[in-house]
Amino acid sequence: MSEDLQVLKKHYELAIVGCGPAGMAAALNAKIRKRDFILLGSGFCSPKLSKAPQVDNWLGFPEIGGEELRQRFLNHLKEQAINIVEFKVTNVYPGPPYTLVGKDQSFEADAVVLATGVSVNKLFPGEADLLGRGVGYCATCDGPLYKNKRVAIISYEQAGEDEANFMADICSKVLYIPYYSDLKRLDPRIEVYKGKVKGIVGESTVERLDVGEEELPVDGVFILRETLPAEQLISGLEMEEGAIRVNHKLETNLPGLFAAGDCTGQPFQLIKAAGEGGTAALQAVKYLDNLKSPDPKVPIL
Known part of the structure; x- marks a missing residue:
């Protein structure tokens, strides 16, 4: 499922950061809409789902095990020829286009969907104040x-x-x-x-x-950390009660930047994450289409 970093392009229409249920759902919709996108994740996607002994509220699959459902997600991506690129994003520089930086290289994307989940580790005292200064x-x-x-x-x-x-x-x-x-x-x-x-x-x-x-x-x-705090990942991102602040279209305060899943706050539910991931991708597609053919009646905020 993973893609060699050496073949990454310098520019994509859409970058999806995170390969949990929100990220995978976003990638599926981006693929169906035939967009030029990249799905970034770790070597083991959605460990939280894997550890769930049973999932009771996934429509159509009563009492399915978490690992079985995770494998179904991964197989769905495989059937659609969607690769998960093992790339840990350490910084996102505001755009558009946004610049996503990792350990060995960087690339640009016109739009970004953050589906990073939540970091269970609190910031250390002094961490935020001294970020970039040591x-x-x-x-x-x-x-x-x-x-x-x-x-x-x-x-x-x-x-x-x-x-x-x-x-x-x-x-x-x-x-x-x-x-x-x-x-x-x-x-x-x-x-x-x-x-x-x-x-x-x-x-x-x-x-x-x-x-x-x-x-x-x-x-x-x-x-x-396995997951970077969202507010440390990109400068200027508005937060609310420790979560990324989004509207009903999953838009953040930064144009072309969307967020979905646990990183947008409670409830921390599988169905909510997947639904938001799909919605964020659809909204990102609309945003990309508007970049190519802007509607004079619809201002780009």
Whole structure:
């Protein structure tokens, strides 16, 4: 199902970020409407659905298991020749066209559907204030900025070990703080701290990492989560009670940017996510059509 990153184009009409039920439903509608789109996700789409022992409210499939339903979703995409590209978006620069940035490359899209789900991890104190001033979400992207400096990497997933190993060749010191068990392949030069982070400290830039009993001097902090908080992904995105603020058309406050699924708030229901994903894609198609042939009666906000 996944596509080699080397064959990515530089520009798409539509980018769908997230391969849960909302993202998959959006991709299906984009495919049916014959749009030039890309579906971005992880190696394992919708782990939350996979863990559900039974789904009782999916119309037409009473008492189906979560993993069986997930496989049906994936098979539907496969039948439609829809690829899921393993690409973790670390930044989205406002457009249109929007620029989506990942670890190794970037590309543009005229419209974007955010279907990123929700991050169960709260922001650390100081994280939002120091974002871009020593706090980042991709160590390998910003690594050269920290040559011979001290960095801390807080990782919620094993993939963070690769980024820490990369930084060990650049930095004078790398502190690795895993929020998971079973370390696998860390460079011996890396110092591991298994406590909890209380906050990130600094005036104009990152200066220290508060770990409770002490504050460790660092020049940068990288936080590697499976899902980035939406408000940290793109500047200027309006939020409401911790969710992306959308209207009934799933439009955000940014033109050409739509959102669907759990990232738009409660209820966190499978049927709601899939319905919003399909709707967001249809609205994105209308937006794209209007870009090509603008209706003078319909202002583009």
